[in-house]
Amino acid sequence: MSDRSRERKVRGSRIQSSRDEKRETQHKERESADTRQTIRTGTDVSDQFVPDEQTFVETDAVRRMKRRLERWMDVGRPVHLIGPTGCGKTALAMQTARDRDRPVVWINGDADLTTSDLVGEYGETERISERDKYIHNVVKSKDIIRDRWVDNPLTLAVKEGATLVYNEFSRTKPIANNVLLSVLEEGMLELPGQRGESRYVDVHPEFRAILTSNSVEYAGVHEPQDALLDRLVGIHMDFYDHETEAAIVRSNVDEADQAQVDQTVTLVRRLRDRLEINVGTRAAIMAVEGTRPVDELDEQTFGDICVDVLASKVSSLDDIAGLREEVEAAIRETKLPFVDQ
Numbered sequence: 001m002s003d004r005s006r007e008r009k010v011r012g013s014r015i016q017s018s019r020d021e022k023r024e025t026q027h028k029e030r031e032s033a034d035t036r037q038t039i040r041t042g043t044d045v046s047d048q049f050v051p052d053e054q055t056f057v058e059t060d061a062v063r064r065m066k067r068r069l070e071r072w073m074d075v076g077r078p079v080h081l082i083g084p085t086g087c088g089k090t091a092l093a094m095q096t097a098r099d100r101d102r103p104v105v106w107i108n109g110d111a112d113l114t115t116s117d118l119v120g121e122y123g124e125t126e127r128i129s130e131r132d133k134y135i136h137n138v139v140k141s142k143d144i145i146r147d148r149w150v151d152n153p154l155t156l157a158v159k160e161g162a163t164l165v166y167n168e169f170s171r172t173k174p175i176a177n178n179v180l181l182s183v184l185e186e187g188m189l190e191l192p193g194q195r196g197e198s199r200y201v202d203v204h205p206e207f208r209a210i211l212t213s214n215s216v217e218y219a220g221v222h223e224p225q226d227a228l229l230d231r232l233v234g235i236h237m238d239f240y241d242h243e244t245e246a247a248i249v250r251s252n253v254d255e256a257d258q259a260q261v262d263q264t265v266t267l268v269r270r271l272r273d274r275l276e277i278n279v280g281t282r283a284a285i286m287a288v289e290g291t292r293p294v295d296e297l298d299e300q301t302f303g304d305i306c307v308d309v310l311a312s313k314v315s316s317l318d319d320i321a322g323l324r325e326e327v328e329a330a331i332r333e334t335k336l337p338f339v340d341q
């Protein structure tokens with residue numbers, strides 16, 4: 001492949017470096033990795049929240065999904081991860097973002113988010129006092145009070161060439177997300193509150209975006225505008241395979257017994273098929289955590305643990321009774337060796 005064909009175009013602006021030069025740049029960046037930061041605090045920014053780094057399990061299934069995501073990152077396309085609650089979207093997005101060796105910016109979608117929450121506002125007032133020091137013992141002071149513009153996460157990410165992880169973006173009202181349209185296509189961010197030249201910001205060529213949404217809410221809460229969806233590559237995720245879920249549980253629960261993890265994952269996957277409510281990987285993690293303090297685990301106790309793990313998703317005592325029946329039936333079917341039947 002000729003060098004020219006290796007040059008990759010990012011929406012609205014061209015990465016000047018060929019793939020080799022980019023590798024060279026990345027190598028240099030890696031050398032100064034300690035200067036790389038997840039933008040938590042930077043110049044003129046309020047503290048940025050980014051989920052803490054966790055042990056990330058990479059089985060074949062996870063690697064395949066991650067590679068699929070990275071391919072689109074490589075060509076500069078924003079990716080939309082869609083999947084049921086607790087299937088692993090956030091963990092995958094965050095690990096892919098971290099592995100890019102670029103700053104990571106996190107935004108949590110919310111119905112109250114406005115455009116200025118995303119891009120910035122004149123959030124602070126600065127008072128500048130000038131004293132006239134040329135005329136002896138005459139003090140003339142002038143206070144200038146000026147609003148100071150504060151960049152918010154999206155502007156930060158666009159300026160720094162960060163990887164933006166916009167979690168549950170469809171919880172944000174579409175009108176607030178409109179500001180993404182020109183970022184993802186024309187490579188230009190418009191700051192509605194700003195004036196003159198500073199109203200427009202060129203998108204850094206290394207800027208990338210991963211948006212996640214919950215399959216149910218995605219269609220429900222705020223149907224995203226088609227113009228935004230049109231700019232996104234969509235990857236639908238489902239729950240991982242048994243081996244991956246068991247590995248995820250083990251990585252999230254210290255010193256968990258392998259057999260108990262396997263059996264609990266089997267049970268949780270069985271309940272996922274039987275119940276109307278969404279049974280995510282977190283349920284398996286919490287069920288194994290719930291058994292840790294128990295010395296002699298019997299069917300009743302394990303049934304209580306599994307009901308507790310899922311009960312917040314049912315709203316009435318009748319539903320709880322139905323849930324318990326399903327849980328107990330699934331425990332009997334799964335013949336859990338560690339549970340004294």
Ligand SMILES: Nc1ncnc2c1ncn2[C@@H]1O[C@H](COP(=O)(O)OP(=O)(O)OP(=O)(O)O)[C@@H](O)[C@H]1O
Binds near residue numbers: 084085089251252
């Ligand atoms: N590859 C992985 N390695 C380690 N833990 C993982 C991995 N994938 C998912 N998990 C864990 O499984 C649980 C659910 O994952 P995650 O939060 O990423 O799901 P989600 O689809 O983003 O959920 P939600 O829709 O609630 O945001 C979390 O506790 C997460 O730490």
